[in-house]
Amino acid sequence: MSSNFAQYRAVNVPDVSGNEIHGDEGAALYGFAGGGLVPGTGIFAYICESLRTAIGTPWLEKGYTTVRYTKPLYDGELLDVSLSYDESGDAPIDGSIVARNPQGVTIANGAFATGDQGLYSGSRPQLARTAKMAEL
Numbered sequence: 695m696s697s698n699f700a701q702y703r704a705v706n707v708p709d710v711s712g713n714e715i716h717g718d719e720g721a722a723l724y725g726f727a728g729g730g731l732v733p734g735t736g737i738f739a740y741i742c743e744s745l746r747t748a749i750g751t752p753w754l755e756k757g758y759t760t761v762r763y764t765k766p767l768y769d770g771e772l773l774d775v776s777l778s779y780d781e782s783g784d785a786p787i788d789g790s791i792v793a794r795n796p797q798g799v800t801i802a803n804g805a806f807a808t809g810d811q812g813l814y815s816g817s818r819p820q821l822a823r824t825a826k827m828a829e830l
Contacts, residue, residue, distance in 0.1 A: 706769035
């Protein structure tokens with residue numbers, strides 16, 4: 695079992711989103727005390743960078759990823775992304791993703807795989823419902 699860890703400082707760009715919850719005032723209206731929420735696409739970008747760095751070409755060419763967001767992440771907070779996976783030669787790689795804030799609270803979690811076999815073999819059936827990144 696291999697693992698990889700990366701840390702990022704989250705950046706929120708509320709002007710880019712049309713959703714008011716990403717701005718400080720909008721987040722406060724919905725009861726979030728930490729300011730504007732970093733969009734899920736921003737969190738996903740940090741996860742993708744971790745996958746690109748750790749897995750590289752196999753994930754970029756035939757990778758699949760599924761992520762579930764569980765808690766908000768605020769502008770300026772640190773995000774720790776951990777990947778756990780089996781890496782055995784030329785075989786497809788599949789593994790899990792956990793993204794946490796420095797307090798250890800899970801912000802997002804999910805799974806990833808490379809190659810068709812890793813997704814449809816039954817080891818990660820939830821991935822069969824996600825679109826292949828290369829086809830998006």
